Amino acid sequence: MTGKWNSNAEYDLGFYKLINRVLGIYPLECHEIFSTIRMIVVLTINWIMLYEQAIDLISGCGKTEEIIESIVGVLSYPVAIAKIILPRYYWRNMKEILESAVEDWSRNIDTAARKTMMEWVAIGRFIFILEITSLCMLLTYTTISHFPFSILNQNLLENDTIDRNLPWGSGCWLPPNTSNQVFLIVYFATCVQQIVGSLSNMGFDVSLFIILSHMCGQIEILKVDRGMGTDATMFDPSTNPQKVYREFINRHNHLLNLCNLFERTFNIIILIHMVLYLGLVTILLLNTFVAWYYQNIAMVIKAVFELMIIYVQLFVYCYAGEKLTNQMENLRDKVYSSPWYTLSKQSMRDVSFILRKLNDPFHLTCGKFYRMNMDNFKNIVKVTASYCSVIRLMFYD
Numbered sequence: 001m002t003g004k005w006n007s008n009a010e011y012d013l014g015f016y017k018l019i020n021r022v023l024g025i026y027p028l029e030c031h032e033i034f035s036t037i038r039m040i041v042v043l044t045i046n047w048i049m050l051y052e053q054a055i056d057l058i059s060g061c062g063k064t065e066e067i068i069e070s071i072v073g074v075l076s077y078p079v080a081i082a083k084i085i086l087p088r089y090y091w092r093n094m095k096e097i098l099e100s101a102v103e104d105w106s107r108n109i110d111t112a113a114r115k116t117m118m119e120w121v122a123i124g125r126f127i128f129i130l131e132i133t134s135l136c137m138l139l140t141y142t143t144i145s146h147f148p149f150s151i152l153n154q155n156l157l158e159n160d161t162i163d164r165n166l167p168w169g170s171g172c173w174l175p176p177n178t179s180n181q182v183f184l185i186v187y188f189a190t191c192v193q194q195i196v197g198s199l200s201n202m203g204f205d206v207s208l209f210i211i212l213s214h215m216c217g218q219i220e221i222l223k224v225d226r227g228m229g230t231d232a233t234m235f236d237p238s239t240n241p242q243k244v245y246r247e248f249i250n251r252h253n254h255l256l257n258l259c260n261l262f263e264r265t266f267n268i269i270i271l272i273h274m275v276l277y278l279g280l281v282t283i284l285l286l287n288t289f290v291a292w293y294y295q296n297i298a299m300v301i302k303a304v305f306e307l308m309i310i311y312v313q314l315f316v317y318c319y320a321g322e323k324l325t326n327q328m329e330n331l332r333d334k335v336y337s338s339p340w341y342t343l344s345k346q347s348m349r350d351v352s353f354i355l356r357k358l359n360d361p362f363h364l365t366c367g368k369f370y371r372m373n374m375d376n377f378k379n380i381v382k383v384t385a386s387y388c389s390v391i392r393l394m395f396y397d
Contacts, residue, residue, distance in 0.1 A: 004102070004106060005102060006105055006106065008105045009101070009102050009105040009106075011121065012101070012105065012117075012121045012124070012210070012214060013098070013101060013102070013210060013211075013214070015125065015128050015206075015207055015210055016098075016207040016208070016210045016211060018207075019199060019203045019204060019207040020087075020204075020207060021035075021038075022038070022042075022199060023038070023039065023042050023084060023199060023200060023203075023204065024036065024037070024038030024039030024040070024041070024042055024084075024088075025039060025084060025087045025088045025091065027091045027092075027094040027095035027097075027098050028095060028098060028099075030088065030091040030095070039084060039088055042084055042196055042200060043081060043084055043085070045192070045193050045196045045197070046077055046080050046081050046084070046193075046196065046197055046200055047077075047081065048193065049073065049077055049190075049193040049194075049196075049197055050073065050074065050077035050078065050081070052073075052169060052171075052173055052190075053069075053070045053073030053074050053077065053168075053169050054070075054074055055172060055173040056070040056073075056169045056170045056171070056172045056173065057070040057071060057074055059170075059172040059173075061170055061172045062169070062170025062171075062172060063170070064290065065287075065291075065296075065299055066165070066169055066170035067170070068283060068284075068286075068287045069168050069169050069170075070169045070170065071283050072280060072283060072284070072306070073168060073169060075276045075277070075279055075280045075283070076197070076201060076276070076277075076280060077197060078272070078276060079201055079272055079273050079276050079277070080197050080200035080201040080204075081200075082268075082269055082272045082273075083200055083201060083204045083205075083269055083273075084200055084204075086265070086266075086268060086269050087204075087265065087266075087269075090264070090265040093261040093262070093264060093265045094211075094261075094265060096258070096261060097211060097215075097258050097261055097262060098211070100254070100258055101211065101214050101215075104117075104214070104218055109221070112221075113221040116217055116220050116221050117214075117217040117218075117221060119217070120213045120214060120216050120217030120220070121213065121214070121217070123213050124209055124210040124212075124213035124214065125210070127206055127209050127213075127312070127316060128206040128207065128209065128210060130312065131202055131203075131205070131206040131309065131312050131313075131316075132202075132203065132206065134305060134308060134309050134312070135198050135202050135203070135309060137305065138302070138305045138306065138309065139191075139194055139195060139198060141301075141302060141305075142167045142168060142194070142302070143167050143191050143194075145298065146165045146166065146167045147167075147187070148165065148183070148184075148187070166186070166187060166190050167187065167190050167191055167194060168190060168194055169190075171186075174186065201313075202309055202313060205273075205313045205316055205317075206312075206313075206316060208266070208316075209316045209320060211262070212262070212316075212320035212323075212324070213320065215255070215258060215259065215262070215324065216320065216323045216324060216327060218255055219255055219324065219327040219328060219331070220327055222248070222251055222252065222255065222331060242344075242346065242347045242350060245347060245350040245351060245354065246350065248335070248354065249350070249353070249354060249357075252331065252354070252357070252358075253357075256328070256362060259324060259328075259362045259364075260362070262364070263362075263363075263364055263365065267364075267365050267366065267367055267368055268367060270317055270364075270365070270366045270367070270372065271366045271367030271370075273313070273317075273366075274314075274366050274367075274370070277310055277313070277314065278380070278383075278384075280310060281307065281310060281384050281387070282384075282387055284303050284306055284307050284310070285307070285384065285387050285388055285391055286391055287299070287303045288300055288303040288304065288307070289388075289391045289392065291303060311381075314377060314380060315377060317364065317366075317372045318372045318373055318374055318376060318377035319374065319377075320364065320372075321363065321364030321365075321371065321372035321373050322372075322373040322374045322375075324362055324364060325361055325362060325363055325364070325371075325373065328358070328361055328362045329358075329361055331358055332355060332358035332359070335351065335354050335355060335358065336355065338351075
């Protein structure tokens with residue numbers, strides 16, 4: 001790596017570094033043994049949680065709320081596992097992207113370019129903090145609302161029969177004669193499993209958005225730091241136009257290669273995410289209407305929080321995908337608006353080459369066939385809204 005971590009790089013990429021180091025998939029450490037150990041521990045925890053939720057669902061025991069939670073777990077934990085395995089498999093792709101991002105903060109850039117980069121940093125950090133805050137609120141609620149406070153008023157060595165619920169699922173896999181002490185250990189272990197699963201899933205997504213927002217910023221400043229001024233009618237006499245365009249070509253090829261590496265690494269993850277989460281949204285909408293029908297306000301609030309987190313995850317990919325596509329297309333207009341008509345024939349040929357290159361747009365896709373953009377995000381919301389209409393008819397007509 002030619003660039004070094006400075007204060008700006010830490011401010012921009014620090015959250016990404018933190019989440020991915022915890023999960024054991026931080027690209028700059030994937031060759032280290034302790035990173036591999038962390039990844040194995042995280043995968044093991046997710047697999048155990050998936051197994052427990054599957055047992056709960058197969059057993060069919062528990063309240064309606066607990067059965068819904070088991071379905072949510074069975075649908076969401078495979079996504080979390082995929083978000084650990086695939087980035088680890090493609091870690092060299094992410095290593096190249098991350099090294100480029102660190103190097104970007106080590107380059108000499110002008111004030112306008114730095115301001116643009118910081119604007120994108122602010123967007124990435126805002127989405128990250130919003131999602132993590134919502135996630136913390138949900139985890140805090142599930143932990144406190146299910147905690148068996150009555151156990152604390154008894155002798156923990158006695159096996160008195162009390163109402164004991166885990167923070168997630170019904171816990172049908174627990175033996176009926178489990179002591180209170182063991183149950184408390186299992187309860188807190190389940191809380192840890194929830195935290196790890198949430199970081200593997202939602203935490204990973206919003207940390208990834210930080211990388212996407214940085215890439216958006218780099219494409220945008222390509223119009224600024226390569227001499228493509230909007231008001232210029234001719235190049236400065238001291239400037240070599242051919243050199244300017246050649247530098248633009250090299251920088252554009254570099255950024256396009258990074259975008260393609262990202263697409264190659266995550267299109268399968270996005271596909272798995274979309275398929276399972278659309279099913280998850282359907283279940284949560286059904287759960288919301290059931291809770292509202294029976295006036296269970298606490299369950300309604302919990303389901304709304306879960307839906308909000310899921311929609312933010314989908315929004316992250318669609319928003320970033322559209323911004324990357326639009327900014328790549330805007331480069332074409334910016335190049336054509338430059339004073340290319342004042343150049344030599346050789347330089348004009350360079351401009352023609354650039355325009356042909358920019359005619360092939362970049363798209364972030366779901367499994368190489370479904371484009372992640374805001375139009376398709378709206379379509380997803382419309383589909384789920386139609387689910388609401390059908391479910392409402394089931395309950396109220």
